[in-house]
Amino acid sequence: MLSRRNVLAGAAALAASRFAAAGQVVAAPPRPRLTEDPFALGVASGEPARDGFVIWTRIAGLQQDAIVAWEVAADERFRRIVRTGRAAAPVARGGAVHVRVRGLAPGRRWFYRFHLAGAVSRIGRVSTIADRPDRLRLALTSCQHWEQGWFTGYRDMIAADVAAVLQMGDYIYEKSFGAGTDVRSFGAPDPVTLEDYRARHALYRSDRDLADAHAALPFIVAFDDHEVENDYAGVHGAITADSGAFMKRRAAAYQAYFEHMPLDPAALAADGGIQLYRRFRWGDLASVHVLDTRQHRSAHACATAEERGGRVLGNCAALDDPARTMLGHAQEAWLDDGFRREQARWTLIAQQTLFAPLALPQGPGARYSDIWDGYGAARGRLLDALARPSVENALMLGGDVHSFWLNDVARIPGGTPVATEIVTSCLASRNGPEALFAPAKALNPHVRLLDNHHAGYVLLDVTLSRTEIDLRAVESLADPDSATRSLARRTVAAGKAGVA
Template identity: 65%
Template structure:
């Protein structure tokens, strides 16, 4: 195991694209001479199903297409191998391999590894979903800034026996920001090209705790904004004003994101977009509806003079019926899925704060980059959450660098209106706290906010059984101490049939 100082030195070298010497591989079945470990970025699994999953790695140091060997076993010693074969690692995708596995029995752990020549990857562990589980443990995480802190919270997820990680965005950060102690540095300018974004993702994978988490648990992922640039939406840059330049940057960032995530091969679309809204069903217990609130969104309201998120006042555009967070196709997909919901718990995993948030700037003030900037879109989503088939709706989010437990009301203008759903928002895993100018005193101004903490980083641990969903907000004791532990900051429960928090 590398020490932290050695890890940082290696990471900086990788970010400068000098991590491995190049080795030519042609034709695809030819085994190249390797001068260093091609599996330095580790392994990962994702997209869990009752009969399979997706396995990922990215082979470094290769020029040209190649094929990697793989083995899947029912035991860690690989004495009982259930699958083996070869998977493509195309040069056009940076040597990334996405292996979609099907036909395995439900509810079983599996171990896997990749081969190239005499090089063997670390061993990963994953599992198929149980056909009809009676309990489920998930982790909700977001916002991990390389410079701001160690990713120690992932170690706690492994210790807690998390079955799947819901990573709802800001997996990487494209820029430095904020004052405060930094534990390490990007060491290079903000990424612009495909090579730049590949290097940024590769840098992240050198964090030992993040790499271990990917090897230990399946990840279910969707991006937010910092995977490209701050506060972009759809085809509108949040920083890059010139359209052609922004679309070029976005295309590079999206491809690099795909190349480093355990997504299905079909997730990368022919137009360069990513299919990120999808469902995961744990029998009759729970459905996770993973949403994408960046790729298809309308531009933020009243953003004519300033790009991206901002406090807007007296802004009629927040009520624009044509404005959307999800896009028409995804809205229809979500509504159809909730109309046919069969699980006891409906988890809506998306990127940001869903509930109304009265701000200190005045009664008509709204932060335009959250759902508050899209009132008509939120009302359409509330109508879907109110479908008769939906028994227990819980909205999950991140983005705002603070913990929130909220009651989702049918009408936020009426504090006595019906509670439609519960909301759990995780803080940043490793970054600065949310803006005090917006969030201080939030609970006093918003009676539907039942818990708020803007002082800690960490993640949300979710335990589901048919009768109850337990929420444990896990706060990391220090972002600057690599040996930091997580402690329970707040524990609350949602009882089946009784939405909201007391």
């Protein structure tokens, strides 16, 4: 049997070979011969800061390394160009281009585009963060299944002109699942190799609403499980039993994810990991701590050779084992240090899944192992960190469970809330398991709102005095022109955790 050290070493060697190959780009390769629109996969921005952001594209059909020109302007007609440059599009990275733009004025809207061999990309737009903003509008989204619905919710986000889209996982799905009528098909088997995952991401980028959203709005992203395979935990596969095979699959999926996301150019590490936990600050109004709850977590509690993924557990002492972690010890320390240094009025923790405890109909002590309930001691450590006096108003943001939730979060059951949890439903997928969620509100007094019947996203408006929550529901996933409406609105007042 392969040891964990050998598995990691093998995956690192594979990733390092790709990483090194990606760096072997000559300064001026021959002009590429284009047989299709090189910018068919669109443009995107992300990682917003006071003085800049990341811009992205991926060259379609690239057969040789290329150099792509880029420019940033203060106007949409590019009469006032303020930054230009050239960036590598290596074949070893799938032709992906990531540019960190710096040195811009804060609080301004900017426009960008790319050039290659006479072709010009569509124009993207993105804003730098203001020095002292007095309000912040964000969209929280996750879980977009290509087959199960159209991505029309993004039109509503564009109309809302949010400062950023927090996409907290399941950006792609690797498999078909569930009973119901699909609106389109993957047209391919489940991805396993790098080329498979590249093709799946490229398919997603052909959705007009997703492509428009990436061009219009900066995305702050972090993956969950379906970007690789359902319910995997760190280096432990849930579907792929062989450790070596799983780590090869994970390395391929991680590279493809990086190649298609507007992440920092240095986010993909030489060992095949991706640096996803990071912070964003909107002056002294709000900070967003983005967590990675999938890459560094311990194996599922009481997993067996036959049952490695998430499931309902009863008598399992490992659920509260303090040695187990959801974030990894380095990320836990990073987060605690961030809370200790917090200076913003609002502290937003953007992560992937349901955080508050969830009593289940299976009886007392029953817990679902893939959410935070499966990592009780790790949740306790995060709650202890949240109790620091520097954290004034904490909002725990999540997704994954295909339903809307608003929960009070306390350090002990029935205690005074220390945070408010806001969970978005799926943007485009079937809803969560009715058998588990139908009785949830009756069994869990801290659940203030639960809707397991609609898809959509959450719109957040943050000011110094309050955060307004708007649960936005897509009227029909089967309609490619569906409208999105407000399902419910709630408020969290500064200085008082819990929804009103």
